[in-house]
Amino acid sequence: MTDAPSPRTQVRRHPERAAYDRGAIDAILDDALICHLAWVTPDGFPRIVPTIHVRVGDTLYVHGSEASRTLRALGSGAQVCVEATLIDGLVLARSTPLHSMNYRSVVVYGSARDVADPGERDLAQRALVEHVIPGRTAEVRMPTDKELKETAILAIGLDESSAKIRTGPPKDPDEDLALDVWAGVLPVRMTAGEPEPSPDLGPDIGVPAYVTGYRRSGRGVTA
Amino acid sequence: MTDAPSPRTQVRRHPERAAYDRGAIDAILDDALICHLAWVTPDGFPRIVPTIHVRVGDTLYVHGSEASRTLRALGSGAQVCVEATLIDGLVLARSTPLHSMNYRSVVVYGSARDVADPGERDLAQRALVEHVIPGRTAEVRMPTDKELKETAILAIGLDESSAKIRTGPPKDPDEDLALDVWAGVLPVRMTAGEPEPSPDLGPDIGVPAYVTGYRRSGRGVTA
Numbered sequence: 001m002t003d004a005p006s007p008r009t010q011v012r013r014h015p016e017r018a019a020y021d022r023g024a025i026d027a028i029l030d031d032a033l034i035c036h037l038a039w040v041t042p043d044g045f046p047r048i049v050p051t052i053h054v055r056v057g058d059t060l061y062v063h064g065s066e067a068s069r070t071l072r073a074l075g076s077g078a079q080v081c082v083e084a085t086l087i088d089g090l091v092l093a094r095s096t097p098l099h100s101m102n103y104r105s106v107v108v109y110g111s112a113r114d115v116a117d118p119g120e121r122d123l124a125q126r127a128l129v130e131h132v133i134p135g136r137t138a139e140v141r142m143p144t145d146k147e148l149k150e151t152a153i154l155a156i157g158l159d160e161s162s163a164k165i166r167t168g169p170p171k172d173p174d175e176d177l178a179l180d181v182w183a184g185v186l187p188v189r190m191t192a193g194e195p196e197p198s199p200d201l202g203p204d205i206g207v208p209a210y211v212t213g214y215r216r217s218g219r220g221v222t223a
Numbered sequence: 224m225t226d227a228p229s230p231r232t233q234v235r236r237h238p239e240r241a242a243y244d245r246g247a248i249d250a251i252l253d254d255a256l257i258c259h260l261a262w263v264t265p266d267g268f269p270r271i272v273p274t275i276h277v278r279v280g281d282t283l284y285v286h287g288s289e290a291s292r293t294l295r296a297l298g299s300g301a302q303v304c305v306e307a308t309l310i311d312g313l314v315l316a317r318s319t320p321l322h323s324m325n326y327r328s329v330v331v332y333g334s335a336r337d338v339a340d341p342g343e344r345d346l347a348q349r350a351l352v353e354h355v356i357p358g359r360t361a362e363v364r365m366p367t368d369k370e371l372k373e374t375a376i377l378a379i380g381l382d383e384s385s386a387k388i389r390t391g392p393p394k395d396p397d398e399d400l401a402l403d404v405w406a407g408v409l410p411v412r413m414t415a416g417e418p419e420p421s422p423d424l425g426p427d428i429g430v431p432a433y434v435t436g437y438r439r440s441g442r443g444v445t446a
Contacts, residue, residue, distance in 0.1 A: 008264075008268070008270075033310055033324075033411075034308065034310065034324070036259040036261075036271055036306055036308070038259075038261040038269040038270070038271045038304070039269050040263050040267060040268070040269050041231075044263060044267075044302075045231070045263070045302050045304070045332070046261040046262050046263050046269055046270075046302060046303060046304040047231075047261070047269075047304050048259055048261045048271065048304050048305075048306040048330065049306070050306060050308040050326070050328055052324070079267075079268050079269060080269060081261070081268070081269040081270050081271050082271075083259055083271040083272070083273060085257065085259070085273040087256055087257065087413070089419075090355055090356060090437075092356060092359065092434070093363070094363055094364055095363055095364035095365070095366065095370070096348055096349065096352045096359075096360060096363055096364070096365055096366055097348070097366045097370040097371075097373075097374060099352050099355065099356070099359070099363075101256075101257070101275070101355075103273070105273055107271065109268070125319055125320070126319065129319045129322050132313055132322065132324075133313060133315060133322070133409075136315065136319075136322070137319060139404045139405075140316070140317055140318055140319055140322075140402075140404055141317055141318035141319070141399060141402060141404075142318070142319055143318065143319055143320045147318070147320040148320075150320075151320060169419070169421040169422060169423075170421055172421075172423070176364060177423055179363075179364060180428065181362045181363055181364075181428070182362075182418075182420070182424065182428050182429065182430055182431050182434065183420070183421040183423075183424050184418055184419050184420040184421045184424060184430075185418070185419045185421075186356075186415055186416070186418050186419075186434055186437055187415070187416035187417070187419065188256075188413050188414065188415050188416070189413065189414060189416065190310070190411050190412065190413055190414075191411065191412060191413075191414045192409055192410065192411050193409070193410035193411070193412065194410070195405075195407055195408070195409050196312075196392070196407050196408045196409075196410065197405070197406070197407040198392040198393055198395075198406040198407045198408075199392060200392075200395070200400055200406075201405065201406050201407060205403065205404070205405050206405065207405055207407075208405050211315070211405065211407075211409055214313075214409055
């Protein structure tokens with residue numbers, strides 16, 4: 001196992017769940033549909049928004065649901081924290097305090113950079129759509145210059161990141177094993193349902209294979 | 224529609240998605256399995272942890288995966304921000320910038336209070352388990368005094384909270400409607416799989432109905 005890249009990325013609670021290698025970190029970021037982005041407001045308060053993200057190499061791009069003004073203000077080097085969490089199961093122990101969840105999470109710390117270069121903006125906005133729906137950008141209209149300008153995209157390096165992963169059954173102490181109560185894991189996962197065509201869609205346009213066969217690489221979403 | 228309870232809870236981007244009534248806020252908090260908790264570290268950096276939560280009346284209780292020391296430090300009145308997000312669908316528009324997600328999210332701002340009263344601690348820890356697996360606490364061992372002391376529970380009032388909800392198909396402009404590309408929504412939801420008994424479980428203990436029939440009140444998790 002590699003070491004934590006910084007004190008704040010070191011997993012202190014349940015260190016056995018930590019993963020500091022980029023393979024584990026990348027797999028979670030790639031699988032998670034969304035992440036949560038936090039920053040400190042000018043008056044010193046914490047703030048979070050859920051946002052779509054994509055990892056491209058060593059860079060995490062996020063695309064906020066927040067007004068561009070807020071995101072662009074962050075883009076001048078503000079410190080941000082990004083968390084992506086996937087829930088894989090509910091862990092039912094024989095006592096309330098040992099109940100848990102199986103999960104995979106990543107935290108990234110870094111300073112945010114507003115993506116201004118047109119080429120990088122184009123790459124990032126395509127990658128953001130491909131992260132959510134692989135295959136989609138080959139078919140759809142690309143943004144106009146005006147639309148591209150309206151989109152705020154932030155980049156955060158992955159140098160300071162770590163993962164935390166829990167798997168497996170509950171860990172009841174020996175003295176609880178005789179209790180007459182079911183113990184185990186109830187797996188949960190995100191699944192895709194039946195595609196719902198837009199009411200304004202022409203009748204001769206079929207559902208593409210990347211929609212009917214939608215699934216993420218990991219456990220994130222299955223058809 | 225009620226008004227936002229404070230400037231920072233007011234939804235500025237896509238205000239038509241805002242909901243400020245407690246009915247909408249409570250439903251999302253009750254449906255979401257986990258939330259994300261953010262705060263500002265003593266050196267001024269933003270930090271997030273995913274955490275299990277439960278709403279009891281007007282109070283949100285969170286139970287961190289973080290070391291108790293950190294959570295208890297917050298409990299002396301630190302300002303926190305909590306976000307819970309449920310993804311309901313992928314919204315496939317005819318152009319990349321109009322791609323979106325259908326989601327329900329809640330943000331809560333407030334100062335955290337460390338729950339110290341034994342009666343409230345007992346109530347909150349039971350409610351946290353019941354939030355994840357309704358019916359569970361009737362069967363399992365309750366915490367010992369030692370275990371209860373080791374658990375950090377924070378309370379946050381819901382006075383300053385708001386919801387944001389997107390539903391429905393993509394909103395393509397008229398000039399995109401003739402494009403030869405599928406548009407619509409791919410619904411996604413969390414589903415429960417087959418229960419996995421603990422390897423140390425006796426063969427005569429069956430899976431309880433609250434596990435085999437697991438589903439959340441809303442769209443959060445279905446069997």
